[in-house]
Amino acid sequence: MEACKLSVVKLGGAALTFKSRRETIDWGNLRLAASQLSQYRGGGGLLVVVHGGGSFGHKTVVDILKSKGSLDPGDSSVIQESMLRLALEVVKVLKDAGLKPTLHPPHSICWGGSVGSCSLTVIERDLKLGLTPVTYGDSIPEEGGSAIISGDDLAADIAVKLKADCLVFAIRAPGVLDSEGRVMPLVFSLNQVKVFESRGFDVTGGIRRKVESALRASEFVGNVRIVGLESLLEALLGGDVGTRVKRI
Ligand SMILES: Nc1ncnc2c1ncn2[C@@H]1O[C@H](COP(=O)(O)OP(=O)(O)O)[C@@H](O)[C@H]1O
Numbered sequence: 001m002e003a004c005k006l007s008v009v010k011l012g013g014a015a016l017t018f019k020s021r022r023e024t025i026d027w028g029n030l031r032l033a034a035s036q037l038s039q040y041r042g043g044g045g046l047l048v049v050v051h052g053g054g055s056f057g058h059k060t061v062v063d064i065l066k067s068k069g070s071l072d073p074g075d076s077s078v079i080q081e082s083m084l085r086l087a088l089e090v091v092k093v094l095k096d097a098g099l100k101p102t103l104h105p106p107h108s109i110c111w112g113g114s115v116g117s118c119s120l121t122v123i124e125r126d127l128k129l130g131l132t133p134v135t136y137g138d139s140i141p142e143e144g145g146s147a148i149i150s151g152d153d154l155a156a157d158i159a160v161k162l163k164a165d166c167l168v169f170a171i172r173a174p175g176v177l178d179s180e181g182r183v184m185p186l187v188f189s190l191n192q193v194k195v196f197e198s199r200g201f202d203v204t205g206g207i208r209r210k211v212e213s214a215l216r217a218s219e220f221v222g223n224v225r226i227v228g229l230e231s232l233l234e235a236l237l238g239g240d241v242g243t244r245v246k247r248i
């Protein structure tokens with residue numbers, strides 16, 4: 001495939017953090033992601049970055065659910081704070097790698113828990129200015145609770161609305177794996193995906209929800225992939241790496 005011109009890259013929270021350790025960043029993986037994104041951007045490609053929550057957002061939500069069973073509107077406050085801490089580190093590492101990231105927290109651009117309620121105008125503005133807009137999975141207070149916006153859904157929605165030619169989900173595994181642990185070159189239906197036991201936790205549906213978001217976006221975005229974080233640049237250069245997702 002051709003190299004990507006306008007890409008939305010979702011950096012998986014489980015790839016950027018150690019999911020079993022509270023608020024612990026995997027600096028090696030974060031820097032590896034940043035250097036690849038910087039090389040891609042250096043080649044002229046445009047970029048929006050969305051990252052996940054890993055042991056920041058997900059762990060915070062799980063802890064609250066364990067202690068009182070459900071989220072109320074006020075819980076958004078502590079979840080937002082946790083996600084902001086991660087986002088600031090992500091933005092710093094992207095900046096150190098030579099990008100010009102601008103951070104747009106979903107709780108400031110989305111009205112509710114559905115990604116359709118997010119206004120992308122500031123993201124589009126920054127793209128036009130040659131910057132790298134960054135957003136992430138977040139918590140939005142709503143009547144009677146706190147909604148969780150999935151970074152996967154958000155990335156897919158941004159890619160469709162901005163008419164990106166590429167949507168790449170970078171994860172810790174080398175792609176979507178079959179029951180023997182081999183990378184599946186193509187996924188065209190959710191029925192193909194077998195979830196194997198993972199030690200982490202994921203309040204937004206893990207690999208299945210990711211494939212679902214990817215499948216939906218693939219009806220509009222030409223190149224949709226789920227790849228190992230180390231193969232991110234190769235995917236952005238049009239390489240046939242990881243798992244291509246294409247609804248047929
Ligand atoms: N069949 C599968 N293929 C790939 N990954 C899987 C599969 N089943 C479970 N997983 C786990 O799902 C993870 C990706 O989902 P998730 O934990 O939500 O990642 P992220 O937080 O990075 O978005 C993989 O890193 C892997 O640990």
Ligand SMILES: [Mg+2]
Pocket residue numbers: 013052202204205206207
């Ligand atoms: Mg996830």
